[in-house]
Amino acid sequence: MTPSTGGILLVDDHELVRLGFRALVESRAMVPGQSPMVLFEAHTLAEALTLYREHHARIAVVVLDLNLPDSDGLGGLVAFRRHFPTAAVVVLSGTDHPATVQSALALGAVAFFSKSGDLGNMVGFVHVCLLHGPEAARQRLPGPATAFAGIGSATDAGEFAPIAGQTLSTRQLQILQWLLQGKSNREISQLALLSEGTVKNHVSTLLLSFGVRSRAQLISKLHT
Structure with missing residues (x-):
């Protein structure tokens, strides 16, 4: 039986990021025996919320940029998690400050990836997340990247870090x-x-x- 990978919603207002992500997703979709990954794209938070509301049955993972034209910092993640608390959201950000990482995880993100890193690593994580679930994907993250996935990860988040292991209702x-x-x-x-x-x-x-x-x-x- 051919495994189903579900769909991805990519939320980013930078064309180059979307092009790179799309190319990597399409390359993985060509693997024999696997169904193609459906990719939805949004440029703004408002567009993302509408797309998810209309296609949530087909979207297994949301990749969310923290800086969008209509949201600032972690506010976009807060809004998305409030509207769709069961959505699996992977954060993509131009900053990887430890406090921001821990705050995103406390707000319910399943993982955090910096734009300065290898985009292929994030696409690989999303791919495993689609096939086996977020927990299995977190366990497969190599080396230091494990500090950016999962609640309560060990990282020096500083004065403004949320309490380790605590998520919000x-x-x-x-x-x-x-x-x-x-x-x-x-x-x-x-x-x-x-x-x-x-x-x-x-x-x-x-x-x-x-x-x-x-x-x-x-x-x-x-x-x-």
Whole structure:
């Protein structure tokens, strides 16, 4: 029986990155006995959310750039995870600062790859992820790359790293997205139909999770 590899949604506004990724995906799709990998492409976060909503049954992995025209830093990952909490999201970024890596993993990314690295490694990871699942793909990452995949990986993330091994709930992701939009506790309580006290508790948990002391620090960190 021919194995099915599912589809990939690539979200990146740089044409060269998409061309390179597409070429590598197509080269792997030519392997005898394997079904072609379907590749969807989006230039913006809004386009990606629409594509995933329409084709989620055919998309097994999302490759998400952190810097898009309509999202800044980790805000795009927060929005994607809030709308589709079960999506397998692999982060692709121009920066590989340890704190950013750990923050992305705490926000639910299954892996983190830097654009300065070998794009083929990321495509290989995605390929294994499609065939065998994210956990199997993480176990096959070679050498130092394992520090960029899986919750609780050992890396020197510094002052703003989230607590190792801790992931955020759907409600926390929702509140975090509103925080990044600059909404006050009162506004969030009205949107979420929660008491202000409950919202304050959630905000305090988020600050603690990311090791920051204020909303301003949290916003600054996640927009880096």
